[in-house]
Amino acid sequence: MADILLLAAHPDLATSHVTRPLLEAARAASHGPGHLQTRDLYALYPDYAIDVAAEQQALEAARLVIWLHPLHWYGMPALMKLWVDEVLAFGWAYGPGGQALRGKDLWLLSSTGGAASSYSAEGHNEHPIESFLLPYTQTARLCGLRWLPPLLLHGAHRASEVELQQHVRGFVQQLGSYPQWCPRRPEPPRPEVPQDARPALFSSVEPL
Amino acid sequence: METGHTLHLPLIFMAAAVIAVPLARWLRLGSILGYLVAGVILGPSALGLVSDPSTILELAELGVVLMMFLVGLELEPKRLWAMRRAVFGWGSLQLLGSAALLMGLALLFQQPWRVSLVVSLGLAMSSTAVALAVLAERNLGRTTAGQSVLSVALLQDIAAIPVLALVPIVALSGAGHEEGASGWQALKAVGAMLVLGLGGRLALRPALRWIARSKTPEIFTAAALLVVLGAASLMHSVGLSAALGAFLAGVLLAESEYRRELETDLEPFKGLLLGLFFMAVGMGLDLAVLRQQPLLVLALLAALMVCKTLLLTAMAALMKMPMPERPVFVLLLAQGGEFGFVVFQLAQQANLIDADQNSALVAAVALSLACTPALLLLSDRLLTPKLGRKAVPGGAALEQPQQAPIIIAGFGRYGQIIGRMLYANGFEATVLDHDAEAVAALRRFGWSVYFGDATRLDLLRTAGAAQARILVLAVDDIAHSLEIAALARQHFPQLQVVARARNLQHYFRLRDLGVRLIERETLDSALMSARSVLELLGLEPHAARKLAWRFRQHTLEQLDLLFPLYKDEAALTAATRRGRQQLEELFAQEREQAALRRQRRGWEKPDGGSH
Numbered sequence: 001m002a003d004i005l006l007l008a009a010h011p012d013l014a015t016s017h018v019t020r021p022l023l024e025a026a027r028a029a030s031h032g033p034g035h036l037q038t039r040d041l042y043a044l045y046p047d048y049a050i051d052v053a054a055e056q057q058a059l060e061a062a063r064l065v066i067w068l069h070p071l072h073w074y075g076m077p078a079l080m081k082l083w084v085d086e087v088l089a090f091g092w093a094y095g096p097g098g099q100a101l102r103g104k105d106l107w108l109l110s111s112t113g114g115a116a117s118s119y120s121a122e123g124h125n126e127h128p129i130e131s132f133l134l135p136y137t138q139t140a141r142l143c144g145l146r147w148l149p150p151l152l153l154h155g156a157h158r159a160s161e162v163e164l165q166q167h168v169r170g171f172v173q174q175l176g177s178y179p180q181w182c183p184r185r186p187e188p189p190r191p192e193v194p195q196d197a198r199p200a201l202f203s204s205v206e207p208l
Numbered sequence: 209m210e211t212g213h214t215l216h217l218p219l220i221f222m223a224a225a226v227i228a229v230p231l232a233r234w235l236r237l238g239s240i241l242g243y244l245v246a247g248v249i250l251g252p253s254a255l256g257l258v259s260d261p262s263t264i265l266e267l268a269e270l271g272v273v274l275m276m277f278l279v280g281l282e283l284e285p286k287r288l289w290a291m292r293r294a295v296f297g298w299g300s301l302q303l304l305g306s307a308a309l310l311m312g313l314a315l316l317f318q319q320p321w322r323v324s325l326v327v328s329l330g331l332a333m334s335s336t337a338v339a340l341a342v343l344a345e346r347n348l349g350r351t352t353a354g355q356s357v358l359s360v361a362l363l364q365d366i367a368a369i370p371v372l373a374l375v376p377i378v379a380l381s382g383a384g385h386e387e388g389a390s391g392w393q394a395l396k397a398v399g400a401m402l403v404l405g406l407g408g409r410l411a412l413r414p415a416l417r418w419i420a421r422s423k424t425p426e427i428f429t430a431a432a433l434l435v436v437l438g439a440a441s442l443m444h445s446v447g448l449s450a451a452l453g454a455f456l457a458g459v460l461l462a463e464s465e466y467r468r469e470l471e472t473d474l475e476p477f478k479g480l481l482l483g484l485f486f487m488a489v490g491m492g493l494d495l496a497v498l499r500q501q502p503l504l505v506l507a508l509l510a511a512l513m514v515c516k517t518l519l520l521t522a523m524a525a526l527m528k529m530p531m532p533e534r535p536v537f538v539l540l541l542a543q544g545g546e547f548g549f550v551v552f553q554l555a556q557q558a559n560l561i562d563a564d565q566n567s568a569l570v571a572a573v574a575l576s577l578a579c580t581p582a583l584l585l586l587s588d589r590l591l592t593p594k595l596g597r598k599a600v601p602g603g604a605a606l607e608q609p610q611q612a613p614i615i616i617a618g619f620g621r622y623g624q625i626i627g628r629m630l631y632a633n634g635f636e637a638t639v640l641d642h643d644a645e646a647v648a649a650l651r652r653f654g655w656s657v658y659f660g661d662a663t664r665l666d667l668l669r670t671a672g673a674a675q676a677r678i679l680v681l682a683v684d685d686i687a688h689s690l691e692i693a694a695l696a697r698q699h700f701p702q703l704q705v706v707a708r709a710r711n712l713q714h715y716f717r718l719r720d721l722g723v724r725l726i727e728r729e730t731l732d733s734a735l736m737s738a739r740s741v742l743e744l745l746g747l748e749p750h751a752a753r754k755l756a757w758r759f760r761q762h763t764l765e766q767l768d769l770l771f772p773l774y775k776d777e778a779a780l781t782a783a784t785r786r787g788r789q790q791l792e793e794l795f796a797q798e799r800e801q802a803a804l805r806r807q808r809r810g811w812e813k814p815d816g817g818s819h
Contacts, residue, residue, distance in 0.1 A: 050759045 004036040004178070005062035009040055009069040010081035018111040018156045018164065022068055025168045029175055037062075041079050044151075048079060055087040060100055064178060065145070070156065074125075086138065090177045093143045095193045097103040100146035102190075105182065108136060109171065111156035119154070144190045148182055212463075217264075220257050222232055224250055224327075225483050228396040240341055241531045241581035243483050247490020248578075258491055267489035269450070270437075271481025272337045272546075274474055276365075277436045277450040279340055279358065280458020281467055284347065288459050291359055298356060298523060299363025302541060305523075306332035309515040322378045323560050327569065329371050330551030331512045331544055335577055336361040336451065337485060339540040342584065346536075353533035355541050356524075365452040372447070372554065379558035396446040404453065408460030416466050429473040435461070436474070449547075477506055489546060493574040497567040508572035513579070516542040530644045532659070535587040544573030544579040610672040612636040615703075617662035617692055618683030619650060622708050622729060626680050627655070663691045665699060673700045681707040686714045693721040715767065735760055762791050 006026050010019040023038060030036035038060060045051075059065065069080050076084070091097050112119070112129070119129040129152065140147040150175065152157060153167050174181060224246040232242025250257045259262065283291075307328040314324035339357050348354040373393065414437065419431045436454050443453025461467060498505055520538040529537060549570055556566045614637035616623050616628065623639070630637050639657040641647050650657045660667045662683065673679065679696050683689050689707065696703045706725045709715035718726050735756045742752035766787040773779040 047757065049754075049761065 003063040003192060004066065004175075005058055005064070006036065006038045006066040007080070007083070008038060008056065009041045009067075009077045009110050011077050011079070012110060013040070013042065015061055016070070017159065018153055018167070019068060019070055021168050022109060022171055023048055025172050026066075026068070026175065029172050042077075043208070045079060048082060050079075050086050050088070050097060052086050055083065056089075056092065056100065059087070059104075062104060064105045065101075066107045066108060066109055069092060071112045071132070075135070088139070088143060098193075099144070104145055105148050105179065106136075106140045106145040107148040108133070108150035108152075110150060113151040114154065115158075116154040142191060142193070146182070217258070220250060221484060221487060224487065224641055225480075229483070239345065239483070240338055240486055241578065243486035244578045246394075247487035248493050248495075249490075251491030251493065253495035261491040264484065265492065268481055268485035268488045271478060271483070271485040273440045273450050273454045274436060274478035275337065275340055275482055276470060277439075277454035277458040278478055280455040280460075281471055283358075283464050284461050284462045285459055291355070291362075294356065294359035295362050295366075299360045299367075300667075301523060302360045302519065303332050303364060304330075304366055306516045306592075309519060309778065310511065312673045313511055313515060320327060321348055323555075326375055326378055326551065326555045326560055329374070330548040330555070330569070331508075331573070333364050333368075333545035333551070334361065334516075334541045335543055335545040335549040335580075337482065337546060338543060338577055338580055341482060341486075342536075342540060342581070348533075348536060351533055351768065352527075352529050352606040353540075353812065356527060356529065356537055360541055362452075362455070363594075364545070364547065365449045365455070365541075368449045368452075371551060375551065375554045375560070376558055379555075379560050385762065393447050398440055400446040400453075401456065404442060405458055405460065408439075408457060412457075412460060413466075414465050415459075416464065420466065420469075428469065430685065432470045432473045433477065458748075489574060489577060492549070492570065493578075494567050494571055497564075497571045501564070501568055504568050505571045505575065508568060509575050509579075512544055512572060512576055513542050532644045535591045536584065539580055539583050539587060543576040546573075546577075548573045588608050600668065609670055610638040611675070612638045613677045614638070614673060614680065615671050615673060615676050615678070616641065616680040616682060618681070618689075618708075619655075619657055620684055621647065622684075623682030624679065626682060638676070640667065640671055661688075661697070663688050665695055668695060668700070673703060676700075676703060679703045679705050683708075684710070686710050689714065690721065693723050695717055697722050712767075713774070716771055719771055731760070731763065759791070762787075762794070804819070 006023075008019060008023045010016045011022075017066065023040065026036065028036055030038070039058060040053075041050075049179055065081070067076070069077050075081065088094065088101075089098075095106050114123070114125055117123050118125045119132075121127070125132075133150065136150075137147050139145075151171055153164075159167070225334065228246035228249075229239045229242040230461050231246070233239055250256070255459050255592055277369055307325075310328035310331055311321075311324045314328060315321065334358075342637035343349050343354045344358060349358075416428075416431060416435075418765055439453040439457035441453075442457075444450040445615060457614055460518070469513065497803060518542050521534070524534040524537050540635075552561065552569045554567045555561050556563060561569070576814055607708055614635060616630075616637050616639045619639045619641040620628060623641070627637060627639055639650075640660045640662045641650075641799055642659070642661045644659055647659045649734055658671070660671070662668060662671075673696065679692075679700075681696075683692065689710075693705060693707065696705055705723045707718050707723045707727075709718055709726050709728045712728070715726055716726055738759075739749075739752040740758045744750050747755075765783075769787065770780060770783050773783055
């Protein structure tokens, strides 16, 4: 089993500028069999029928979980969100008995259309990027995942070939030197989630 | 020496068949011509290795009997009943029409009317054996031409009794007491058919079931042979043709659960005996007659073929048969038939014709049998492409090598959907379909569809199978589909096959052939209907979709589990039952969990689910 798990989610990988080279680089850089596993969610589940058991199994084996996807409308692509809804289940990832992800690392690899400058009070997005990533960081906290500093490429569709290659090289380098660059801070206390506060929103099949 | 002698004949026959048939097939002449030629070479007029061909003919007629039984097996009573008009209408037209034409010709040449009548009837018959064997060899049994040939052949078998009864009457010319005898015979014939029908319905199936339960394969084979021979000899004993009896027995068992087993058990016997039959016919050809009166024989041959061809061509037009199928229909029925031999024999016994005339007639008929495979081949080369073009305007015959990366075999309801979707997205495909009318219609709508049978290797090659990437296997016929899949695997290993499975067995057999991308044709549309039902019952559309998808996944997993067992029926049934049970348990479990969740405090359904 792989101790690095990369989950890629791009609804149209064939026309992707950033996600595809990153995914290819990750595949090429996988250090021997079993070390890094890539799962292309849109290829695995073109019909949105996520195999929850298989996903959870892959997660359990990993030490580092990488999410690789473009930022669409200030959030993750639909299938990635469905993955979060279904795979990070109550009683497994969080809530009473939900210990499966505890202590693992979560690293976001993403790209935005807007330039870096647009993610500021003066820019047209009016808020810093961190504000938009709040659901990510809180999701990580709730599951006891350590949130690593995300690797972002802004203005992705305008990035030149050279900039892109630089970005990919930077990613490969960081991947290779993991976990040296990770912040060495103590794990923050997990928020307590009472059993009756968070119903299992999704199971693999809605009840009849 | 004794054993040496008994081994002698089978040795000759087997050797001849093993040499002649592959040779004939290699020359693309068809196995029947191979057998016939082998027979001529072995027979008294050439090498003389076999001295008494007529006794062998008697034994070999069993081949024809078995073949008729197998033809009957393919024909449920319902379909036979639906064919009654074709049998009695077109069949009678062929027999009486041909006889009338031939008789007219004979009378023109100043022949006595009695001789003319009997000989014409004998010549009007066609060889059921050759016709049906050719249809089977070319897989044409279910085409319009195939069905029409069968109809006419059936009527000829039925008509055999009155024709045989007629010979002595004509010979004696108006001796009154014969009438009563033939009336009595007809009564016996009807009685025998009733016995066979009722017996088949009431006794045959339970008996087979009882025998099958003994689990001794060779006893079941023996029982199968017994059924055929029993029915045949019952019919024979009342003066009907043995082949007709076997055919009726086959029809009676067409709906039984043992149909497939009977087929596989009898097939090898049929093949070998039929081959022997054709060899015996070849041996019967008296080459001496050809030397002594070549003109008479050739004139008879010409008269026989021309008259019948004229009538059959007109019939095909009247029947509105698809153009490309007409040559087969005409040629298969234009030949003479083995039944003619019997008629001429009888006529000679009744002193209507002399021995020389008899052998000339027999030679003419045998020659027509030998000509037929060659003529068919000729028509394939020359006529069919033209006719195909005539029916399918604009070059529908596939002649130029095609380059498209996708080949779609079968452009019926299934293939069309795939083809339309590909075209709509700008992908090129070469489309093959063997239904000439459908091809014509599709071409009118601007599709580049070619007329052709994708089970033919050369056609697949022309369609570009050697360099194409994908073969979409969407033909209706399961046997064809498997044949094409096997061809693709053997000759074009680079082709990725995307196949349509008509049913589970088909699915498994495709997988056996290494095909991986198989869809069961009804699964997804049925699941969509199931979703509609769930929605009507009040489920949310999305929940219905998920349930359907889950069911689908489970079904596919089940198929994977069943695949290794599919040849073992008992294990398959047990595993299927187990699978169904598992799915039910799974759903029940989920319903239970859902109920538990609903009971949980703090979550009321109306406002539930918000973080």
